[in-house]
Amino acid sequence: MKHFTELTPSAMRIVDTAEGLIQRVGYNGFSYEDIAVQIGIRKPSVHHHFATKAELGAVVVQRYTHRFAEALSRIETTFAQAPDRLKAYAGLFASTYAQDGQLCVCGMLGAEAQSLPEDIRSGIRDFFRINLGWLTAVIEKGLAQGSLRSSRSPSELAGALLALLEGSMLVGRGLGHGFDPQATAEILFASIT
Template sequence: MSSKHFSELGDSASRVLDAAEGLIQQQGYNGFSYDDVARLVGIKKPSIHHHFATKAELAAVVAQRYTHRFRSELLIIEGRHAKATDRLLAYAALFEQRYTQDRGLCVCGMLGAEAASLAEPVAAEVQLFFRSNLDWLAAVIKEGQQQGLLRSSVKPAALAEAWHSAMQGAMVLGRGLQSDRGPAQVAKSLLATLLA
């Protein structure tokens, strides 16, 4: 894991994180440089190195902060929705919100696609994002099966993988087709096949 924690960073470092996050969502880890970040933030490259010695450290903290925000959103979903089906659709809405902004993709989805070229701290943060999402989805799906809302013929962990894969894939497919059909619509179609 990264030795830095995003909550301990000041405003200047947070602006660097914001710029790097946007670049990763649009171009991936291998598609941006510190020069790109410096231009977006309006600072010199050595100032970025002052906050993040390496690109790997920067990307790890970006992924860490992204995962934290995403997990916070999952808690909000739990507080707003009692039914598993509503929670699954609200989960899809998180991806839809990201997708409709500028066709940007999930930070950890983009980083996951480049897993073979990631340094260990970045890969570890990406894995944490995926594991926490799959665990949450599996728990929601299991609850939905117990509520009699979702089919129980498939294990919750397998359905969690399918659901998360569908959300990530909907963003990639929508971007590739330059389509307005995003994760929310894909989720509605998928949910229709899962209802008990």
């Protein structure tokens, strides 16, 4: 499988376009024709860079997960306290959703997981494991330092926060308004800080 760091500028434009389409219409909602039209190239050019849609989808997930992991590292170096880190984490989802109701790539793909190729499903699982691991560590530290309080385990709180953020985006899109991820997360934060 291709690695996103080895892509040509033309292939990267295809990945960018596919990512945007996934965030708006899901994996099953677009075709190579849609990508070709958006970029202004011929459909065989898309196939030249990515022989299959499954390969393209896997690269999109791989790059998205990498960028998200980098964002988590930036949060760690920017914020020392667990509550601030969790608020910055919620901000990642809020900034994505603020772009015309776009959803997290892996959240959108997670909704379609049963119909996706294994390489993509595997990438989605990696994304969620990275997020849950990071959140659990942040919450453990916050509980140990006393900046967070709860009778629930760190892993339970991590799962609840991730589900709340992904779910608020879906519900907000379904309603066509409201359910800003940041504002929704503040409800949980108020109960643990």
